[in-house]
Amino acid sequence: MSSTGARVNLDVSTRDEAAACPGCGMSSRRIHSRYRRRLSDTAITGREVLIRLRVRRLFCDNPECGRKTFAEQPSGLAVRYARRTTVLQRLLSAVALALGGRPGARMTRHLAATVSRMTLLRQIRALPDPDQATPRVLGVDDFALRRGHHYGTILIDIETRRPIDVLADRTADTLAGWLQAHPGVEIVCRDRAGAYAEGVTVGAPDALQVADRWHIWHNLGEAVERVVARHRDCLSAAADIEFDAAPGHQSHPAQTSEVNEPPPGRTDKWAVRTRERYAAVHALLGEGVSIRAIGVQLGLARGTVRRFARADSVEELLVNNGTGRRTSLLEEFKPYLHQRWNEGCTNATQLFGEIQKLGYSGGKKILLSYLHPFRTTGHIPRPASKPPSVRRVASWIMTDPARLDPDDQQRLDAILTTSPELTALVVHVRAFATMMARLRGRELERWMAAVDADDLPALHSFVRGLRRDLDAVTAGLSLPWSSGPVEGHVNRIKMIKRQMFGRANPDLLRKRILLGD
Numbered sequence: 001m002s003s004t005g006a007r008v009n010l011d012v013s014t015r016d017e018a019a020a021c022p023g024c025g026m027s028s029r030r031i032h033s034r035y036r037r038r039l040s041d042t043a044i045t046g047r048e049v050l051i052r053l054r055v056r057r058l059f060c061d062n063p064e065c066g067r068k069t070f071a072e073q074p075s076g077l078a079v080r081y082a083r084r085t086t087v088l089q090r091l092l093s094a095v096a097l098a099l100g101g102r103p104g105a106r107m108t109r110h111l112a113a114t115v116s117r118m119t120l121l122r123q124i125r126a127l128p129d130p131d132q133a134t135p136r137v138l139g140v141d142d143f144a145l146r147r148g149h150h151y152g153t154i155l156i157d158i159e160t161r162r163p164i165d166v167l168a169d170r171t172a173d174t175l176a177g178w179l180q181a182h183p184g185v186e187i188v189c190r191d192r193a194g195a196y197a198e199g200v201t202v203g204a205p206d207a208l209q210v211a212d213r214w215h216i217w218h219n220l221g222e223a224v225e226r227v228v229a230r231h232r233d234c235l236s237a238a239a240d241i242e243f244d245a246a247p248g249h250q251s252h253p254a255q256t257s258e259v260n261e262p263p264p265g266r267t268d269k270w271a272v273r274t275r276e277r278y279a280a281v282h283a284l285l286g287e288g289v290s291i292r293a294i295g296v297q298l299g300l301a302r303g304t305v306r307r308f309a310r311a312d313s314v315e316e317l318l319v320n321n322g323t324g325r326r327t328s329l330l331e332e333f334k335p336y337l338h339q340r341w342n343e344g345c346t347n348a349t350q351l352f353g354e355i356q357k358l359g360y361s362g363g364k365k366i367l368l369s370y371l372h373p374f375r376t377t378g379h380i381p382r383p384a385s386k387p388p389s390v391r392r393v394a395s396w397i398m399t400d401p402a403r404l405d406p407d408d409q410q411r412l413d414a415i416l417t418t419s420p421e422l423t424a425l426v427v428h429v430r431a432f433a434t435m436m437a438r439l440r441g442r443e444l445e446r447w448m449a450a451v452d453a454d455d456l457p458a459l460h461s462f463v464r465g466l467r468r469d470l471d472a473v474t475a476g477l478s479l480p481w482s483s484g485p486v487e488g489h490v491n492r493i494k495m496i497k498r499q500m501f502g503r504a505n506p507d508l509l510r511k512r513i514l515l516g517d
Contacts, residue, residue: 006112008047013054019072021058024065032057032069039078041085043112051085053077088113093127096120097516100499124511132157132164134184138207139486140196142170143493145506152506154489154513158189161485166510172199179203189483191215192469211469211476212483213436217398219462220432225394226458227425230312234419235387238411274317281308310461329362330355330370337367341374397426400433424454441478444470489513 002009018027034056041049053074060067078085084092092115095104101117108114135157142151153167153175167174176199179185189210190196200209228235277298284294295305311317330337333355340351348371352364388411396404396412404412416423428451435443448463466473476482496512497504504512 003047006047008044008049010041010049010051011054012051014056014072014074019056019058019070021060021062021065021067021070022073023060023067023070024062026060026062026065028058028061028070030059030061032059035071037078039083039085040088040113042088042091046112048112048114051077089123092120093123096123097127097512100496100504100512103499121508124508124515127511127515129511130514132162134182135159135164136185137187137189137481138164138185139189139483140175140200141191141483141486141490142193143490145509154486154493156486156489158187158481158485161488163489163514166506166513168506171195172202175199176203179207187479187481189481189486190472191483192219192465192472197469197472208475209472210479210481211472213476214482214484214487216466216473216476217433217436219465220429221394221398223458223462224397224425224429225390226310227456228394228397228422229390230458231419231422232390234415234422235390235393237387237414237418238393239387271318275314278308278311278314278317281305285309310458329360330366333358333360334370337371341371346371346375397422397429401430421455425456425459428454428456428459436477439478439480441474441476444474444477492516 002011016029018029020027034054037051037053037055039051039053041051043049055072055074057069057071059069073080076086078089082089091111092108092113095107095111098104099107101121104120105115105117108120137158139156139158140153141156142153144150145152151170153170155164155167155178156162157164165178167178170193172195175196179200180203183204185204185207187208187210188196188200188204189212190200191212192215197209200207277300280298281294281300284297289297291302291305291309294300294309295302298305300308308317336355336358337351340354345351348364348368351371352360352367355367393412393415396408399408401409412426416426428447431447431450435441435447444466448466451459451463493509493513496509496516500509
């Protein structure tokens with residue numbers, strides 16, 4: 001052994017024992033020649049290790065063997081033609097799968113086994129696919145290869161929570177082909193995309209399809225928001241409720257900063273474009289043009305056209321103000337500051353300490369700038385209360401009453417007293433939540449019949465969607481299986497893509513998905 005700077009050199013030779021020919025298996029001791037192999041190994045005391053291995057080339061004495069000579073292979077140390085030991089190879093593969101190219105190459109410098117990013121990428125591509133058995137319960141979901149343009153499909157074994165395969169697209173034919181090539185799948189957990197439903201029906205007709213509960217609940221939330229938007233005039237009832245802004249009570253941001261609807265004179269480009277599209281869509285609908293034809297003619301997605309067609313007015317589409325304006329860090333503390341200022345406390349240092357205890361995370365300079373104009377007037381007029389936004393009211397309706405803030409519950413109750421339709425909506429949502437949480441899918445038909453009996457068009461649309469996929473939805477509301485593990489892997493794929501700056505070829509991304517921990 002010798003040491004030169006940051007490297008440790010180990011001079012090693014094989015034993016003088018018989019070695020088996022890899023061609024015929026006959027043992028031989030007759031030496032043809034000797035040569036040296038250079039093998040990199042894992043670090044010793046933070047220094048790179050180089051094994052200079054002296055091996056023999058032997059004659060094969062079997063006249064029927066096609067080999068005349070062969071080189072002996074040290075068992076367990078390295079594979080044929082390798083320039084790294086098996087242990088180092090496994091270490092580099094683990095680094096490459098965890099970090100990718102450039103970050104992995106930076107990490108190898110600290111491991112005293114420096115390699116280039118391209119070497120690590122070749123390591124990943126050379127790894128064999130895992131040998132996976134066909135799962136009994138399969139999870140299916142899509143992920144973006146290039147968002148808005150190209151999507152792939154990930155397949156997960158729901159019972160082991162391990163990825164099984166990655167498909168190049170999200171079409172029904174591709175999924176059906178995979179299922180036909182891998183018979184034995186009994187249950188398929190999926191979202192409510194029609195392509196996956198069709199693919200499972202064709203590829204595994206005997207498999208039970210289970211619609212994911214989160215996606216069903218999300219679809220219900222969208223319908224609830226449309227119902228609330230249709231009855232936005234009732235939301236002003238929540239603005240008349242007064243709450244104490246004393247220390248320890250944080251006034252909800254919805255009290256003062258959230259706006260229920262855009263100002264009537266809004267003329268930003270988003271509002272102008274929305275009004276133009278709304279007028280064009282409804283004009284074509286009045287002429288009897290189909291949703292699909294309108295989308296082709298106006299260059300809009302079918303879902304966008306359908307959203308415009310369902311809206312009773314253009315203001316329903318302009319609920320969000322679209323300004324993108326950043327909310328001040330002081331916003332939720334302004335009611336408390338106003339109250340304290342009007343009570344006579346004008347010391348900025350004292351007020352800063354009080355709002356810090358309430359959770360303020362900004363600097364003192366922001367507070368000083370905000371209070372400066374008030375020093376000339378001496379009194380802050382109480383701002384007019386504004387109604388909560390449509391989205392916030394929808395979130396109150398979708399929240400478990402036991403977990404809803406008491407102030408928000410009081411606001412919601414005030415809104416419900418003015419609107420029988422919203423009251424009926426809350427009843428239906430809570431009944432659906434109970435049914436879903438307790439896996440009572442058998443009650444779905446009765447729930448849909450109750451919804452049909454009320455004047456709630458947005459919920460009627462949601463029910464029609466459930467009926468188109470009734471068997472899968474009923475199974476999703478009855479069985480414990482869901483697409484939760486699949487969604488977790490989709491988030492992991494996003495992390496991997498960010499590590500590779502979104503520039504990974506599909507084959508490299510597939511390896512990291514299937515082989516990574």
